Amino acid sequence: AQKITQTQPGMFVQEKEAVTLDCTYDTSDQSYGLFWYKQPSSGEMIFLIYQGSYDEQNATEGRYSLNFQKARKSANLVISASQLGDSAMYFCAMREGVWGNQFYFGTGTSLTVIP
Amino acid sequence: EPEVTQTPSHQVTQMGQEVILRCVPISNHLYFYWYRQILGQKVEFLVSFYNNEISEKSEIFDDQFSVERPDGSNFTLKIRSTKLEDSAMYFCASGNRDGFNQPQHFGDGTRLSIL
Numbered sequence: 001a002q003k004i005t006q007t008q009p010g011m012f013v014q015e016k017e018a019v020t021l022d023c024t025y026d027t028s029d030q031s032y033g034l035f036w037y038k039q040p041s042s043g044e045m046i047f048l049i050y051q052g053s054y055d056e057q058n059a060t061e062g063r064y065s066l067n068f069q070k071a072r073k074s075a076n077l078v079i080s081a082s083q084l085g086d087s088a089m090y091f092c093a094m095r096e097g098v099w100g101n102q103f104y105f106g107t108g109t110s111l112t113v114i115p
Numbered sequence: 116e117p118e119v120t121q122t123p124s125h126q127v128t129q130m131g132q133e134v135i136l137r138c139v140p141i142s143n144h145l146y147f148y149w150y151r152q153i154l155g156q157k158v159e160f161l162v163s164f165y166n167n168e169i170s171e172k173s174e175i176f177d178d179q180f181s182v183e184r185p186d187g188s189n190f191t192l193k194i195r196s197t198k199l200e201d202s203a204m205y206f207c208a209s210g211n212r213d214g215f216n217q218p219q220h221f222g223d224g225t226r227l228s229i230l
Contacts, residue, residue, distance in 0.1 A: 033215040045158070045206060045221035052216045091158065095215045101171040102148070102160035103219060 001026050004092050006106035013082045014114050020067070021077040021109045023092030029053075032096040034075040035103070036066070039089040048090075051075055082113045119222035121207050127228045128197055136192045136225045138207030147190045148208040148219055149182065151175070158206065164190065165213070194227075202229045 005024045013019035025034060036048040051059045051066045059066040067076040079086055089110050093103040120139045128134050140147050149161040162172040164182055181193045190209075194201055204226050208219040 029215075031215050033217070035218055037221070042223070043204060043226070044223040045208075047218045047220065050216070050218055093158075095217070097215060099213055099215075101163040101213065102173070103150070103158070104160070105158040107157045 002106075003027065003096075003104035004094055004106035006092055006109050008109045009107070010110045010112070012112050012114055013079075015084060016081055018078060018080045019082055019111065021079070021090050021092075021111065023075045023077065023106060025073050025075060025092075025094050027073075027094065027096045029096040031098045032094055034066070034068070035093045035095070036064070036075075036077045037091045037093060038086075039091060039108070041088070045091070049077070079111075084113050084115060087111060087113045119207055119209055119220050121205075121222035121225050123225060124223065125226045125228070127230060130199060130229050131196055133193065133195050134197055134227065136194075136205050136207075136227070138190045138192070138209075138222055139188050140190055140207065140209030141211070141220055142188070144209035144211045144220075146170075146210040146213050146219075147182075147184070148210075149192045150206040150208065150221075151203040152206065152224075153200075153203045161192070197227075197229045199229050202227060 032053045034051045038046045049061045049064045051068045063080045065078045089108045091108045092106045122137045147164040152158045162176045163170045204224045206224045207222045210219045
């Protein structure tokens with residue numbers, strides 16, 4: 001089974017609107033972290049936001065928030081007030097286990113912000 | 116803000132040749148990683164490195180690959196006898212602590228093209 005599943009290959013959003021990018025995960029570990037990265041067309045990977053398995057509140061970082069539903073094993077990224085510069089690939093990733101080494105990445109969602 | 120730097124940004128090599136991809140992690144980080152991303156696919160873990168030895172590696176990281184920290188600042192990935200299917204973007208990442216709740220900071224990547 002895939003560790004991280006992103007079911008939306010492409011999404012469009014109107015500038016200034018909010019958008020939700022879906023991510024579901026699969027792990028049997030109690031300790032895990034969920035991360036979102038942004039990859040613009042230039043290729044670099046930019047860390048956006050983190051949610052830990054023991055965190056009771058949803059993570060927020062500026063215009064980014066994470067809708068964490070542990071029972072459903074989902075960690076959706078919400079971008080509020082979309083900007084043209086938000087157009088990029090977005091990857092959901094997970095580290096599992098107390099000393100989890102590697103990141104498991106999803107296949108990504110390509111977000112296009114329309115003016 | 117400190118960042119992970121990778122050189123070169125683009126490497127073109129003939130099949131069968133050896134390549135060395137270079138990375139300078141963030142200076143106080145102790146954990147180092149290599150990932151690759153074949154065009155249009157998800158990011159895949161290759162190897163993690165701590166205390167001058169490999170701590171974890173994936174199935175992709177076979178005898179063709181090796182990593183080294185030749186001095187206090189550089190972290191290299193060597194690919195021997197390159198194949199066409201080695202063409203990909205290679206990302207270096209670093210972290211100052213290990214564990215499921217720690218982000219990894221990625222460099223801008225080296226795009227490797229094998230001819």
